[in-house]
């Protein structure tokens with residue numbers, strides 16, 4: 001560990017369908033796992049405090065599995081995840097402080113929140129799970145502040161999650177993560193399920209929050225246009241392997257790996273009709289944002 005690295009992943013390997021009986025490696029498709037799938041194959045990656053690392057790659061390249069291992073939701077076959085230089089295991093083996101330090105924001109904000117719970121109850125539950133982060137004094141004021149931080153009116157606190165729009169739900173997911181005062185936010189396709197205009201708002205919010213709260217971020221997306229807007233560094237994954245990694249401007253401006261070039265070409269070829277253009281860091285044609293994302297309307 002280099003001192004300022006908050007998270008360091010070393011030679012991580014995660015596979016599925018190998019260890020039968022392991023709940024963490026249970027096949028989640030239909031029928032039985034046909035064969036071993038090596039989702040993450042010897043990946044090393046660091047995220048420094050205050051840094052946003054974008055993790056890109058096509059569907060199935062292993063991004064989510066790597067993220068889940070960082071959060072502690074997937075158990076590696078080999079390799080290590082270090083947090084502040086200390087080796088950390090899966091969730092059950094992490095200290096409360098280690099669990100609190102790494103929070104995840106998922107792709108589908110609606111399914112990651114209980115639709116019957118009020119926003120106040122959702123945040124209250126986060127504080128109950130991690131009491132050390134719960135406000136010592138006025139909880140209502142702390143809740144108002146949290147909602148204000150994510151750009152929501154205090155009246156939202158009374159609403160059930162099921163009554164909110166997709167964009168509002170994602171703001172609540174972010175507020176729930178922030179409530180426990182994490183140091184790393186792992187965002188897994190956190191804007192992919194949102195309408196393009198809402199995507200831009202949530203991206204701005206995340207960028208603003210990470211600066212104000214001095215957060216590090218691992219931002220996962222298959223959409224280079226989106227990652228370009230937020231990442232300081234970009235890591236490119238293909239078939240479980242990290243093929244390229246570097247400063248965002250370098251990776252996007254002069255990609256070294258053929259696969260990165262093909263991702264860039266695909267992004268530039270997309271129909272940009274409803275996507276706000278993103279300036280090309282190399283000074284060339286603008287890159288579309290949100291072009292390859294699934295899109296749903298907010299409600």
Ligand SMILES: Nc1ncnc2c1ncn2[C@@H]1O[C@H](COP(=O)(O)OP(=O)(O)OP(=O)(O)O)[C@@H](O)[C@H]1O
Pocket residue numbers: 016017025026027028029033037038039057058059060061062063064065066222
């Ligand atoms: N629970 C699981 N059981 C078996 N195989 C899995 C499981 N989760 C992921 N995989 C496999 O691991 C590989 C990597 O999947 P992963 O979801 O990590 O990729 P990804 O890059 O995040 O893709 P996507 O963007 O589509 O989510 C894929 O081949 C996938 O089918």
